[in-house]
Amino acid sequence: MLTRLLSGDGPRSLPLALILLAIFLCLALAPFLFPGTRSVDTAARICVFILLVASYDLTLGYAGIVSFAHTMFFGMGAYGVALASTHLGRGFDALVLGTLAGALAAAVFALLIGLFSLRVRAIFFAMITLAVASAVAVLVSQLSGLTGGEDGLNYQIPRALTAAQKYLDEPVLGVRINGKLLNYYLVFAASTALFLVLLRIVNSPFGRVLQAIRENDFRAEAIGYRVVYYRTIATCVSAVAAALAGSLYAIWLRYVGPDTTLSFEIMVDILLMVVIGGMGTMYGAVIGATLFILAQNYLQGLMGAAAAGLEGVPLLPGLLDPDRWLLWLGVLFVLSVYFFPTGIAGRLRGE
């Protein structure tokens, strides 16, 4: 049953299995284990990013295509929900419609970019996605009438998913059973389900062909697989999954803005998560996203303490300033590309 659920691609290593199990249990029981708005918020963010990073790994790790437009697809899903909720009013129909519209838009865009650039040369894809994504980000911040510009959009989601709705009068284990909790479990369940779908896809014959193309596209073409076709489909699937992650994020936050969904910083974050966690294994996405978001939230405090401790030494406090945490992750990123390209997950599997 479990093997079937994991598409026959289990962790294949005891430490990895234990870590994954721990992450799964912590996320499944997050509202009860770590009560408090901030920690539940962090847990929801981890769920969404696991899905987002896994969908990125489908293109980067399995198909070997570098895309810089992943946040654009993420943003399409998020803005789909936001715009539908703003214009159609509060309700589940708006959420569903917005999610579908966002996913459709992402698929169409991915198809266009893919057909256009993958046909010529795979390396164009990285440059063209970067250009298109930054153009879209600028457009979104300029069309403030429609998208709220830099301020973004605040909107209402159905009452059943907000803290105002109470399901039980008595708290269970000290946790109030309200709409917010339901919202968290919606995010958690949807992310888990979509993650398993992605795992299914990469372990299907289609996924095998993608890996063959990654290893040697010339030979794959010679065997008779149409490389352009497979690469484009992979890009579209990954874009749809990213858009769905964006919709979940929008439902959870009840806000979208360029900074939370479209900015280049998030793209860099995703890249770091995939590479540090491990390219070419879906489990790498789980580890990468969890580690990175925990680091983002808690490493900065640690660095602040270290910087304060080194007051008076030249340059060092500047290097350890909490705002410079990306510097150290950048160094870690470069080192991991050189020395363990399969990332943490690959290392634990002994690859």
Next chain:
Amino acid sequence: MSAPDHTPTMARTGIWQRLEPHLPLILVPLLAGLGLVAIPSPTSWLTLTVSGLAMGMMIFIMASGMTLVFGLMDVINFGHGAFISVGAFVGISILLALGSMTGTPSLWLNLAAVLLAILGAALATAALGLAFEKVIVEPVYGAHLKQILVTMGGLIIVEQLILVLWGPDEIFFTRPEALKGAVTFAGAAIEKYRLVAVGFGLALFLAMRWILRSTKIGLIVRAGVENGEMVEALGYRLRLVFVGVFVAGSALAGLGGVMWGLYQEVITAHMGADLMVLIFIVVIIGGLGSVEGCFIGALLVGLMQNYIAFLQPKLALISNIGLMVAILMWRPQGMMPVVKAK
């Protein structure tokens, strides 16, 4: 063995066939002409054209190194933007330190200060380029995926180091006295600095063209772009040539960064990463590896951006994507492709 009976006929290639590869050359005047039709007043057209050319020249300076590096060693450097930022910060710091020279309205003192700043920036980014090549790029030759990832990582690190050294705030400053203000020509106000930028860019382009066309090192570089293995077989160490080109390209990026900083009168750590978008568009539409294509592409992008920003401000960046799409439909390998599809 006797010679074959038939006499070969030497057909001259048609005029169209000989002209066709040079077709992109007319695109720049064509776009300028279209601009003249679309923009109602000729004086604003003149202002916009000069500023478009100035912008194009600066983008060309920054992009030329990148396209050559790709052509020569098939290395795609996403960290190129880091050199732009570092160049701008070093150059502007030198200018600010030379406040006594830039504050006076003497043209020669001002130009000397700018030249010193440009030289300092180019030297700093050349050194950085050498280090970047050794530490970041060399271990990942031949693997595009890793190159993209690692150079991206390098960009993040350098950007963060700038923030450590110069602080997190953007730096505002004013141009040297003699480069402030505008001259009036045929009723159109043209900023002095833009004229200087156009002249400087043109001089650099001509110098680069001369080096590539008329010197031995240029010959080796061009041959290396065309067929690297053959050049190595002839006994040239292409590896060294490549390092040289990489360093020169980094120095040019730093130089372009100073000029861009002077143009905007504000510098930020992420300015290089922002400019990379335009640079990629230019490199792609020019044809990877082609300096001439890069030059034409940069001018097209500069003009397009300025015209559209005047006519439809919100579409400025989208218009460049449109330009790229149109050109790739016409020539999928870019306007003047040099490197055969690898």
